[in-house]
Amino acid sequence: MKDQLAGKRIELISTSDPYTNLRPGNRGTVDVVDDMGTIHVNWDNGSTLGLVPGEDQYKLVDE
Template structure:
């Protein structure tokens, strides 16, 4: 696994701030919520994964460029 640079992490944190609402379009994971599930980004970790609190109650992370999702509403800064 190749980890993103500090600059790439900073760009991800800018693009996906805390509170951003996303819709899951697809994820290759048996633990994944159903397609169409809405979630809220809690943070971007140091590996570049998006920690999401899903409306189903789970908190499975998204991997940009691997998992399929779309931004529904941009979050604010915190």
């Protein structure tokens, strides 16, 4: 599954990171999913915060 996410568009629902400037509704493009399962995203606002499944909530979007 991790290889299937690369290049997909994603929308943030919520994150557990208190220091990020990302907000619900922000969108980005999945760069890679690492061996730990972290989804590394190139966010449209310039952030590169990785999402941790089970801690962060997100959805794939069609664009």
